[in-house]
Amino acid sequence: MRALKVVMAMSLDGFVSDIEGSNGWMFTGDQAAMAWKVDAVSNAGLHIMGSRTFRAMAGFWPTAISPFAAPMNRIPKAVFTRQGPAILQAAPAANAPQTSATEAQVAALQPGGESWAEAYVAGGDLADEVARLKADDGPPIVAHGGAAFVRSLIARNLVDEYALLVYPLALGQGLPIFSELTGKRHLALVDTTAFPSGAVAQTYRAM
Template sequence: MSLSLDGFVCDANGKNDWIFKTGDEESLAWSVEKSSDASLLIMGRKSFELMAPYWPTATGPFAAPMNQIPKAVFTRKGFKGIDAGTAQQTAAEASWTEAQVFDGDLAEEIIALKAGAGKPIVAFGGAEFMQSLIATGLIDEYHLAVHPVVLGLGLPIFTGCKIPFYLKLTEVKAFPGGVVALTYSS
């Protein structure tokens, strides 16, 4: 997850274009590496609906993991699915139209997914989904890319926690453009 120096994942208008202004090739490679080492990409409905039309035709370093790794979407407000379009979908399109949909208890569903074998589950999404995921207490590792920008206002992910929780810093990596990658385990 990318964060501003003052702890926001996007500005007050929901924009996160500052990520692309403050990142560099090495921090991008780190993010792609962390995303690529997944057996499943999970995200909230809003993020899924924004990403699904974009990624199947995208190019660049994130395109492969975003289109090759299976996905799951979590929703509390229903999900109509993604239009499959033509009968001859590309593999990239199919990875989005065939996403698993979960609409029950988030914690129970995460526990069931974690019980399966495979590589890590990587979460993408907006502040609301991440806040809900953090509240479950089921995140094993946090990979946070702190960008050298102060937004002043925005949407945080570490808000509304009922009790303090303590994490162990397991890795720090600084990049030439000023991004600092922090890895914490629970």
């Protein structure tokens, strides 16, 4: 059985984006902090996300040139949605007619970029779908977001580990991920690493 791990950047006051969903600040920082983030997503056996995050990532990563692109493209994906297989149309060239434009798009795909159109569509009960995915052996499942999807995972007590990169930035208000808890949730600190930019990586395990 594999674990479910949330990997997210977070402001000092506990938000993963501002109130409008903007989170460009999470792509700043020093090389060591960036390397930590790349390593965190590279060690996944499966990437999972909600429909909004899937649409955004499926439209970006397949043709992106970035240290994150390789693990985001080559590792299998699952999208949690009520939209059914239609959500896969967000991925480049998924069932597209072969026009010159789509041929150019396919040609620009990075290795593994086609995997977004092959993502598993999880449309059942959240806990049941997660249990089904956890039942496989291998590296951990990494949950990316969005905030509402991760809040649901946390509220249902489905998360085994949290890898949080906390930035030295206070937003004042924004989108949290722990706000749907109905009581205290104690976690065990596994590791902490401070980076030159002031960001601190904190890894916690569910107790």
